[in-house]
Amino acid sequence: MTAANPSPIDLYVVAGNPVGHSRSPEIHAAFAKQTGQSLHYDRLLCPLDGFEASLRAFVAGGGRGCNITVPFKFEAFRLAARHTPRALLAGAVNTMRFDEGAWLGDNTDGAGLVADIERNANRPLRDRRVLLIGAGGASAGVLGSLIVGRPAEVRVVNRSADKAIALIDTHRDWAAQHGVRLSAAGLDEVGDAHDVVINGTSASLSGAGVPLPPRDAPVLARGGIAVDMMYGPAAAAFLDWARAQAGDGGEMRDGLGMLVEQAAEAFFLWRGVRPDSARVLANLRAGREADA
Numbered sequence: 423m424t425a426a427n428p429s430p431i432d433l434y435v436v437a438g439n440p441v442g443h444s445r446s447p448e449i450h451a452a453f454a455k456q457t458g459q460s461l462h463y464d465r466l467l468c469p470l471d472g473f474e475a476s477l478r479a480f481v482a483g484g485g486r487g488c489n490i491t492v493p494f495k496f497e498a499f500r501l502a503a504r505h506t507p508r509a510l511l512a513g514a515v516n517t518m519r520f521d522e523g524a525w526l527g528d529n530t531d532g533a534g535l536v537a538d539i540e541r542n543a544n545r546p547l548r549d550r551r552v553l554l555i556g557a558g559g560a561s562a563g564v565l566g567s568l569i570v571g572r573p574a575e576v577r578v579v580n581r582s583a584d585k586a587i588a589l590i591d592t593h594r595d596w597a598a599q600h601g602v603r604l605s606a607a608g609l610d611e612v613g614d615a616h617d618v619v620i621n622g623t624s625a626s627l628s629g630a631g632v633p634l635p636p637r638d639a640p641v642l643a644r645g646g647i648a649v650d651m652m653y654g655p656a657a658a659a660f661l662d663w664a665r666a667q668a669g670d671g672g673e674m675r676d677g678l679g680m681l682v683e684q685a686a687e688a689f690f691l692w693r694g695v696r697p698d699s700a701r702v703l704a705n706l707r708a709g710r711e712a713d714a
Contacts, residue, residue, distance in 0.1 A: 426634075433484050433653050436690065438491030442467070443654075445678075445706070446489055449685045452705075452713035455696035461486075473497050477518075487519045487692045488693045489672040490686070492624060493607065495529075495559035501699035502527025511566040511596060514559045517688040528691055534684025535649065539618070540571065542703065547571030553612065553641065554578045555633050557585040560651050564622065575603040579634075581689065585609035609634055615643040618645050621650040621660050632663045645671035649711025654678040669703070679703055 442465065450463035466488065466705035468476040473494045473682040490498045496672065498515035499505070509515050539545050554561050557580035568576055576597070580586035586606035590597075597604045607613075612634060619642045625633035626703045632688040634641065641664075643647055648664030650657035657676035665674050686699040705714045 429466055430460065432486045434463045434489075435469050435480060435485065436463075436491060437466040437480075438494060439470055439475070441465045441491060444491065445653075446679065446685060448712045449565060449682055449702055449706075450689060451567070451660060452702045452711075453686065453689045455713045456697050456701075457689075457693070457695045459693050467495075467554040468494065468538070472556065472678055474501060477501065478489050480680075481520050483522060483616050487517070487688075489688055490518065492559070495563065501525060501526055510546030511593065513592060514562045516615075516684070517691060518531055519692055526691075528688070529563045530684040530691070531651075531680070531688035532565070532570075533687050534680045534682070535564045535620070535651070536567045536571055536682040538675065539647065539649065542649060542673060542683070542700070543673050545618070545673060547573045547618065549574050550617035551615075551618040552576045552618040553645075554620050554622055555583070555609075556580055556624075558590040558622070558624070560624075560660040561622035562589060562592075564620070564651075565589065567707060568620075568628035569593060569597050569600050569602045569604075569606070571604060572600050575605065575702055575714050577605045577607065577613055579607050579612050581609055583611075595700055612637070612641050614639045614641065615646075616641060617643050617646050617695045618650045619646065621648075621652075621657075625660070632660055642667040642669040642672070644669050647673040647674045647675065649677070651677040651680060653681060682706065683689065 447463045495514040504526045506528040507531040509527045511527040517528040519526040552573045578586045590604040590606045623633040650660045653676040661674040682703040690696045
């Protein structure tokens with residue numbers, strides 16, 4: 423039996439497997455210091471067959487909320503009694519708030535990704551051609567927000583084309599409302615010269631690097647932007663591949679900006695205060711402490 427939290431400090435975690443690499447505790451500690459919020463944020467390694475049990479033990483010990491990383495975003499959606507509209511659209515949850523009697527599920531991934539592309543990199547999505555690689559929980563979490571940016575097209579490709587088709591089918595009405603064309607295909611039908619290429623697969627995390635088969639025509643247009651949702655050294659191979667296609671004027675971004683921006687969204691959901699995400703990201707990029 424887990425003892426109740428004896429401290430007045432509110433407890434939060436990032437739950438996943440693996441989770442040891444996560445920089446979320448550092449980011450949320452910086453947000454808390456900025457905003458004067460009293461909380462403690464840690465990592466929670468969940469057994470692959472024990473996600474629900476791990477969360478319930480955390481809540482019993484005083485946990486107030488959590489972020490969820492691979493591979494539990496779909497399971498988190500099923501565990502939430504209530505969902506935000508963006509979580510319902512995604513069908514996946516990366517943020518939970520443990521309201522008494524009714525856990526709330528949200529998905530802040532898409533908002534974080536779009537904020538990093540449009541605000542931090544100053545690359546508006548409007549009228550651009552976007553390629554989203556992968557159709558799992560990460561891609562499901564960002565597709566709705568990408569559509570809100572009103573690109574001309576979002577093409578989703580996946581090793582299983584059927585899974586990519588299923589993902590865009592859940593977003594067709596949303597895309598129609600925003601005047602965005604959706605398409606889906608297997609990895610061998612990527613298409614050429616996209617303005618934005620986003621890696622939403624776990625290839626970087628597993629060390630596989632580039633998730634696409636070799637091809638002659640460039641996938642990324644000259645001067646385009648590529649984003650790997652993974653961050654740090656894991657993203658290097660994908661971004662090197664994209665850099666060779668984009669040339670001068672291209673923008674290569676790992677997932678650190680997305681991580682910070684989605685964390686800011688989660689922090690606002692939990693605490694009702696919006697932190698200065700730009701300052702935290704600048705510190706991390708410069709190799710300084712996040713709260714410097």
